[in-house]
Amino acid sequence: MPAKIISKDMLSENVFSLVFDAKQIALKRKPGQFVVIRIHEQGERIPLTIADADAIKGTITLIFQVVGKSTALLAEMLPGQEILDLVGPLGKPTHIENFGTVACIGGGVGIAPVFPITQGMKAAGNHVISIIGSRTKDLLILEDEMKAVSDELIVSTDDGSYGYHGFVSQALENNYLLLGKHIDTVVTIGPVSMMRAVCDVTRKYNIPTVVSLNSIMVDATGMCGACRVSVGGKTKFVCVDGPEFDGHLVDFKELIDRQHIYLDQEKESYDHFCSCRSGR
Amino acid sequence: MDMKERMNIQRQPMPEQDAKARSRNFDEVPLGYTPQAAITEANRCIQCKTKPCIEGCPVEIDIPGFINLISNGDFTGAARKIKETNALPAICGRVCPQETQCEEKCVRGKKGDSVAIGRLERFVADFERSQGSISIPEIASSTGKKVAVVGSGPAGLTVAGDLVKLGHDVTIFEALHIPGGVLVYGIPEFRLPKAIVAAEIDYLKKLGVKVLTSHVIGRIFTVDDLFNDGFHAVFLGTGAGLPTFMNIPGENLNGVYSANEYLTRSNLMKAYLFPEYDTPIVKGKKVAVIGGGNVAMDAARTAMRLGAEKVYLIYRRSRVEMPARIEEIHHAEEEGIELHLLTTPIRYIGNEKGWVVGMECQQMELGEPDDSGRRRPVPKKGSEYTMEVDTVVVAVGTGANPLVQSTTPGLNTNKWGYIIADEETGQTSRKGVYAGGDIVTGAATVILAMGVGRKAAKAIHEYIMSL
Ligand SMILES: Cc1cc2nc3c(=O)[nH]c(=O)nc-3n(C[C@H](O)[C@H](O)[C@H](O)COP(=O)(O)OP(=O)(O)OC[C@H]3O[C@@H](n4cnc5c(N)ncnc54)[C@H](O)[C@@H]3O)c2cc1C
Ligand SMILES: Cc1cc2nc3c(=O)[nH]c(=O)nc-3n(C[C@H](O)[C@H](O)[C@H](O)COP(=O)(O)OP(=O)(O)OC[C@H]3O[C@@H](n4cnc5c(N)ncnc54)[C@H](O)[C@@H]3O)c2cc1C
Ligand code: SF4
Ligand code: FES
Numbered sequence: 001m002p003a004k005i006i007s008k009d010m011l012s013e014n015v016f017s018l019v020f021d022a023k024q025i026a027l028k029r030k031p032g033q034f035v036v037i038r039i040h041e042q043g044e045r046i047p048l049t050i051a052d053a054d055a056i057k058g059t060i061t062l063i064f065q066v067v068g069k070s071t072a073l074l075a076e077m078l079p080g081q082e083i084l085d086l087v088g089p090l091g092k093p094t095h096i097e098n099f100g101t102v103a104c105i106g107g108g109v110g111i112a113p114v115f116p117i118t119q120g121m122k123a124a125g126n127h128v129i130s131i132i133g134s135r136t137k138d139l140l141i142l143e144d145e146m147k148a149v150s151d152e153l154i155v156s157t158d159d160g161s162y163g164y165h166g167f168v169s170q171a172l173e174n175n176y177l178l179l180g181k182h183i184d185t186v187v188t189i190g191p192v193s194m195m196r197a198v199c200d201v202t203r204k205y206n207i208p209t210v211v212s213l214n215s216i217m218v219d220a221t222g223m224c225g226a227c228r229v230s231v232g233g234k235t236k237f238v239c240v241d242g243p244e245f246d247g248h249l250v251d252f253k254e255l256i257d258r259q260h261i262y263l264d265q266e267k268e269s270y271d272h273f274c275s276c277r278s279g280r
Numbered sequence: 281m282d283m284k285e286r287m288n289i290q291r292q293p294m295p296e297q298d299a300k301a302r303s304r305n306f307d308e309v310p311l312g313y314t315p316q317a318a319i320t321e322a323n324r325c326i327q328c329k330t331k332p333c334i335e336g337c338p339v340e341i342d343i344p345g346f347i348n349l350i351s352n353g354d355f356t357g358a359a360r361k362i363k364e365t366n367a368l369p370a371i372c373g374r375v376c377p378q379e380t381q382c383e384e385k386c387v388r389g390k391k392g393d394s395v396a397i398g399r400l401e402r403f404v405a406d407f408e409r410s411q412g413s414i415s416i417p418e419i420a421s422s423t424g425k426k427v428a429v430v431g432s433g434p435a436g437l438t439v440a441g442d443l444v445k446l447g448h449d450v451t452i453f454e455a456l457h458i459p460g461g462v463l464v465y466g467i468p469e470f471r472l473p474k475a476i477v478a479a480e481i482d483y484l485k486k487l488g489v490k491v492l493t494s495h496v497i498g499r500i501f502t503v504d505d506l507f508n509d510g511f512h513a514v515f516l517g518t519g520a521g522l523p524t525f526m527n528i529p530g531e532n533l534n535g536v537y538s539a540n541e542y543l544t545r546s547n548l549m550k551a552y553l554f555p556e557y558d559t560p561i562v563k564g565k566k567v568a569v570i571g572g573g574n575v576a577m578d579a580a581r582t583a584m585r586l587g588a589e590k591v592y593l594i595y596r597r598s599r600v601e602m603p604a605r606i607e608e609i610h611h612a613e614e615e616g617i618e619l620h621l622l623t624t625p626i627r628y629i630g631n632e633k634g635w636v637v638g639m640e641c642q643q644m645e646l647g648e649p650d651d652s653g654r655r656r657p658v659p660k661k662g663s664e665y666t667m668e669v670d671t672v673v674v675a676v677g678t679g680a681n682p683l684v685q686s687t688t689p690g691l692n693t694n695k696w697g698y699i700i701a702d703e704e705t706g707q708t709s710r711k712g713v714y715a716g717g718d719i720v721t722g723a724a725t726v727i728l729a730m731g732v733g734r735k736a737a738k739a740i741h742e743y744i745m746s747l
Contacts, residue, residue, distance in 0.1 A: 001494045044558040085457040087494035223521040224541035257634025265560035272555045
C-alpha cells in the first residue's frame with residue numbers, strides 16, 4: 001500500500017527524518033517496532049524503526065541515515081510524494097515496565113530508535129538516564145528530544161568535539177558504574193560494534209542489557225530467515241522473535257559477517273544509481 | 281472419429297525451450313500447444329462413461345466435457361466449462377501434479393500414455409486470456425455481509441472469488457506487497473509466469489474483491505480487530521511459510537539460504553534482474569541445494585539460471601522416493617543439475633569472513649520403512665567426505681508461521697502449530713473463523729488448497745447467511 005510523505009527534515013549531514021501519513025500504523029505501533037518500506041517498483045524492502053508517531057494526526061516518523069542506494073533514494077523524496085509500499089508495525093514491542101533506573105543508550109542514527117523506548121520507559125515511571133553519542137558534534141541527532149524524556153542526559157562524541165570525549169560505553173562505565181551508581185537495566189541501539197562494547201561493560205556489572213539488532217531482512221514476517229542471528233546458541237529470526245534480544249547472549253561476530261553478505265552488490269547498486277543520476 | 285482412430289493417435293509432445301538455452305534464462309520452459317495439437321490431443325479422449333479422470337481431480341472438473349469442447353474447436357467454451365469448478369486453470373494447468381491425479385486415473389494410461397489433460401487445461405486457459413474473452417460472471421445482489429480473507433495464496437483467492445460471486449463484501453489482507461502467495465514468491469517465473477497470476481488477481485478485483493497488500497494480520501490487526509471492525513467471518517489461508525533448517529553446524533554462514541529466501545529474492549524481488557532491480561542475491565558458482573521436492577528443484581534450476589557452473593542436488597533417499605514431480609526432475613537433469621542421492625550434509629565449513637566454502641556430507645543407505653511408508657535413510661559409517669561449495673540452499677520443508685495463531689485466543693492448533701479445522705467446512709475452534717490450505721494441512725499443493733477453499737467458501741456462506 002502506498003504511503004505519502006507529509007514532511008521532511010535534515011537532522012545532520014546524511015540523516016533525514018520523514019513523516020508519513022499512516023493512520024493505522026500510528027494507532028497500533030508500540031516502542032521498539034519497525035516498518036518495512038519499498039520505494040518504487042524496482043525497489044528492495046528495507047526495515048526502518050518507527051522513531052515517533054502521532055496517533056491523532058495519523059502520522060509516523062522514520063529517521064534514517066544514507067548508507068546505500070535505497071536510503072539515498074529515500075533522502076531525495078519530497079513532501080507530497082508517495083513511496084510504493086509501507087508495512088507495519090512489525091517486530092515485538094520493547095518490554096517496558098517500571099524497572100527502577102534504566103539507561104537508554106543510543107549511538108549515531110541508533111538514537112532514533114532509542115527515542116520512543118526512552119519515552120516509554122519514562123512514562124512507565126522509571127528514572128531514565130540517557131547516553132547518546134556520535135562520531136562528532138555535527139552528526140548528533142535528537143539531543144533536545146531525548147533531553148525532554150530523560151531524567152539525566154549525557155552526550156558523548158568520539159572526537160571530543162562535544163560533551164564526554166569517548167564512546168557511550170565508556171561514558172556509562174566511567175560516569176555511573178565505576179562510581180557505584182546503580183542501574184537496573186540497559187537498552188542500547190546503535191552500530192553493532194557499539195552495542196557489543198556496551199554489552200562488554202554491562203556484563204562485568206551483571207546488568208541486564210537489551211539490544212535491538214539490525215540484520216538484513218526481506219519479508220520481515222518470519223518467512224525467509226534472512227534475518228537470522230544466534231542468541232544463546234539458538235537461531236532466532238530478528239523480524240519476529242526480535243528485534244530486541246538479551247545482548248549478553250548475541251553472537252555479534254556472526255551478525256556483523258551477515259550484514260556484509262551483499263557488500264559488493266550494494267556498492268554496484270549504489271554506483272549504478274550514482275552514474276544514472278549524473279548521466280541525466 | 282471412431283474408437284480405433286482415436287486409439288491410434290499418439291500423445292502430442294509439448295514444445296519446449298531448448299535445455300541449454302533455457303538453463304540461462306527465466307522464460308517459461310514449455311511453450312504450449314498449438315490449436316491443432318490441442319485438437320489432436322483432445323481427440324485421444326475416448327469419452328469414457330465412467331469418467332475415472334474426474335475422480336482423480338480434487339475439484340472434480342468435468343474433464344471429458346471440456347475435452348469434447350476442444351475437439352469441437354470451442355476453446356472458449358472449454359475454458360468456461362473448467363471455470364465452473366476451477367477458477368485458476370492457467371495456473372493449475374501448469375503446476376498441478378496431473379500424473380498422480382487425473383492423468384493417473386485416465387483409462388488410456390492403462391495401455392500407453394494417458395490423455396494430456398493438464399496441457400489441454402493450460403491451452404484453453406491461455407487461449408481465453410489471449411483472446412481477451414474473459415467473461416465476468418453474474419454477481420448476486422449484495423448481502424451486506426463482510427468477509428475477511430487472510431493470505432492471498434490459492435486457498436484465499438478461491439474463497440474470495442466464490443464469496444464475492446455470492447454477493448458478499450470480501451477483503452483480502454496480504455502481508456507481502458504483491459498478492460498470490462507461493463504463486464508469486466515461491467514458484468519461479470520459468471514455471472509460472474507472474475503475469476498469469478497478476479491476471480487472475482485482476483479478475484478477482486473486477487469481481488469486486490478488495491485486496492489490501494502490506495497488511496500483516498496479527499500485527500496491524502488481530503483476528504478480533506477484524507470482527508470488531510464489522511467483518512462477519514474470517515478465513516485464514518496463511519500458508520506454511522516458515523522455513524525449516526536442519527540444525528547442523530554452519531547453517532548461519534554467509535551464502536547459506538533457506539529456499540524461501542532464495543526464491544523470494546529471485547521471484548518476488550526479481551533479484552535475477554539486479555542491478556535494474558535493487559534486491560541482491562548471491563550468484564554462486566558451485567551451488568548445493570538440499571532436498572528432493574518441488575521446492576528443491578525450483579531452487580536448483582534458479583541457481584543454474586543465475587549463472588552457476590555446478591548445481592548439486594543433495595537428497596538423502598533414492599530417486600524413487602523423491603517427492604518432486606517426475607517432469608521437474610527430468611527438466612532439472614536436462615538443464616545440467618547433478619543429483620547426489622543417498623547423501624546428506626552434516627556440517628557447513630566457513631572461512632574467516634563467515635562465508636561458506638564447503639560442506640561435509642555423509643552417504644546414506646535405505647533401511648526399514650518409516651511413518652511415511654518410505655524407506656528410512658540411515659547413515660553409512662565412515663562415508664563422510666567434503667565438497668567445495670560457495671552457496672547452499674536448504675529446501676527441507678516448511679512449517680506453520682505462528683503470527684496469527686499466537687494472537688488469536690481460542691484458536692486451536694496441533695502439535696506442529698498448524699490450525700485445526702474441519703475437513704469438510706474449514707471451521708476452526710473459533711466461531712466465524714475458518715481456515716484452509718497449507719496452514720491446515722502442512723505444505724501440500726495448489727489444487728488441494730483451492731479445493732478446501734471452495735468448501736470453506738460454501739460453509740462461510742451458510743454461516744453468514746444464518747446470522
Ligand atoms: C529492525 C531494523 C530497524 C532499522 N531501523 C533503522 C532506522 O531507524 N534508521 C536507519 O537509518 N536504519 C535502520 N535500519 C537499517 C536500514 O534498514 C539499512 O540502513 C538500510 O536497509 C540500508 O539500505 P541501502 O540500500 O541504503 O544500503 P545498502 O547499500 O543496501 O546497505 C548498506 C548496509 O545496510 C544493511 N542492509 C542492506 N539491506 C538491508 C535490508 N534489506 N534490511 C536490513 N539491513 C539492510 C547492510 O548491513 C548493508 O551492508 C534498521 C534495520 C533493521 C533490521
Ligand atoms: C517453491 C515451491 C514450489 C511449489 N510447486 C508446486 C507445484 O508445482 N504444484 C503444486 O500444486 N504445488 C506446489 N507448491 C505448493 C503450493 O504452492 C502450496 O501448497 C500452495 O500455494 C498453498 O496455498 P495456500 O493458499 O495455503 O498458501 P500460500 O500460497 O502459502 O499463501 C499464503 C499467503 O498468506 C500470506 N500470509 C501469511 N501470513 C499472513 C498474515 N499474518 N497476514 C496476512 N497475510 C499472511 C503469505 O504472505 C502468502 O501470500 C510449491 C510450493 C513452493 C514453496
Ligand atoms: S479417463 Fe481419459 S479417456 Fe476417459 S474421459 Fe477421462 S480423459 Fe477421457
Ligand atoms: S526477514 Fe524474512 S524471516 Fe525475518
